[in-house]
Each structure stands twice: as C-alpha cells, then as structure tokens.
Amino acid sequence: xxxxxxxxxxxxxxxxxxxxxxxxxxxxxxxxxxxxxxxxxxxxxxxxxxxxxxxxxxxxxxxxxxxxxxxxxxxxxxxxxxxxxxxxxxxxxxxxxxxxxxxxxxxxxxxx
Amino acid sequence: xxxxxxxxxxxxxxxxxxxxxxxxxxxxxxxxxxxxxxxxxxxxxxxxxxxxxxxxxxxxxxxxxxxxxxxxxxxxxxxxxxxxxxxxxxxxxxxxxxxxxxxxxxxxxxxxxx
Numbered sequence: 001x002x003x004x005x006x007x008x009x010x011x012x013x014x015x016x017x018x019x020x021x022x023x024x025x026x027x028x029x030x031x032x033x034x035x036x037x038x039x040x041x042x043x044x045x046x047x048x049x050x051x052x053x054x055x056x057x058x059x060x061x062x063x064x065x066x067x068x069x070x071x072x073x074x075x076x077x078x079x080x081x082x083x084x085x086x087x088x089x090x091x092x093x094x095x096x097x098x099x100x101x102x103x104x105x106x107x108x109x110x111x112x
Numbered sequence: 113x114x115x116x117x118x119x120x121x122x123x124x125x126x127x128x129x130x131x132x133x134x135x136x137x138x139x140x141x142x143x144x145x146x147x148x149x150x151x152x153x154x155x156x157x158x159x160x161x162x163x164x165x166x167x168x169x170x171x172x173x174x175x176x177x178x179x180x181x182x183x184x185x186x187x188x189x190x191x192x193x194x195x196x197x198x199x200x201x202x203x204x205x206x207x208x209x210x211x212x213x214x215x216x217x218x219x220x221x222x223x224x225x226x
Binding site for chain 1: 147156157158159161162170172173206211212213214216217218219
C-alpha cells in the first residue's frame with residue numbers, strides 16, 4: 001500500500017497570508033508512461049461532503065479559485081493557498097490514485 | 113452526474129451493512145470507476161474500494177475479507193456490502209465517481225450498535 005503523510009496536522013494562518021500544506025507518499029505516484037502525478041487534493045468544510053479541488057497534482061478543478069495551487073512530483077507535494085480567505089477554513093486531504101487509492105490524514109486550516 | 117445513496121443508518125454488531133448508490137445523469141456502464149469511501153466520526157477519509165463495469169472490483173486490503181462492491185447495470189446503481197461489522201465500522205459512508213472523486217453522494221451515517 002502507498003502511505004500518504006501530510007504535514008502539519010493543523011495550521012493557523014492570518015487572513016490574506018499564505019497557507020502551505022505538505023503531502024508525502026511512501027512511493028512515487030508519477031506514472032512514467034503519461035508523465036502524470038496521480039495525486040489529488042480535497043477540501044472538506046465542517047459538516048460537508050469533501051470537494052475535489054486539485055488533480056494530477058497541479059490541475060485546479062473547475063470553479064476553484066486561483067489562489068489555490070498544487071505543486072510537486074514523485075513523492076512530495078504541496079497545496080498552497082496564496083491569500084487565505086474566511087471560506088477556506090476547512091480540512092484538506094491529499095489522495096494518491098496511482099495504485100487503488102489512499103488518503104492522507106488531513107490538515108486542518110483555521111484563521112489566526 | 114448525480115449520486116443518491118440509500119440504506120439503513122443502524123446495523124447491529126456482527127451484522128451486515130449494505131448501501132446502494134443510484135446514478136442519474138450518467139451511466140454506470142460508462143468508462144468510470146465507481147467508488148466507496150468512509151469517514152469515522154472525527155476522523156479522516158478511508159478508501160473502501162471501487163468497481164468498473166468491465167473489470168473486477170478492487171478493495172482496501174484492510175477490508176478485503178469483509179467487503180463486496182457490486183453493480184446493478186439494469187438499475188444504474190452500485191452497492192457496497194460489509195459483513196461482520198463492529199463499532200469500528202461506524203462512519204459516514206460516501207459513494208463517488210472516479211478514483212479522484214469528482215462527484216460524491218450525500219453521505220450516509222451508519223451506526224453499528226445493538
């Protein structure tokens with residue numbers, strides 16, 4: 001199984017400041033034949049269903065604000081919120097879908 | 113694609129959990145994976161497994177001995193069955209489309225309790 005580890009478990013960021021979430025996989029999720037990283041990010045607000053916000057590690061889902069960006073390749077990935085807004089308070093999960101699927105444990109983002 | 117879940121919210125210990133996900137505005141025999149995920153109270157997301165109409169289902173190794181995902185093509189839906197449940201199986205269960213889940217069902221809280 002591919003194990004996904006996120007850091008930190010939680011972070012508090014001032015409004016308008018940058019939030020950075022890291023995700024590490026126990027093995028590479030880069031598929032050489034199509035040069036794609038099989039890595040997704042989800043946002044889950046309290047009491048709501050998770051929402052896909054990023055796939056192929058850096059492709060924003062339709063309708064997701066451009067303050068959200070994804071980067072990384074192979075085994076190390078980052079989700080960045082460039083200017084934190086009140087509506088971004090949520091738990092964020094990374095997920096590999098290279099081999100079956102596994103999720104990271106989640107990172108909770110709150111306002112400082 | 114719209115996904116609508118149904119099934120009981122309470123299951124007795126050692127019993128069997130069964131949930132169904134009805135698909136609308138789409139077809140289960142399209143080239144998509146259909147997925148089940150769960151989330152225990154206050155915990156993270158756990159992938160249960162997936163099915164494609166042309167392939168065998170695949171499962172989380174930790175649940176493989178107890179879980180079955182099946183597809184009902186004539187009624188455009190898919191289901192999950194989990195046997196020998198315990199309190200540790202209490203969770204919100206979600207169905208979804210894709211392995212990177214773009215569409216989600218509404219979620220069903222299943223409580224295992226006598």
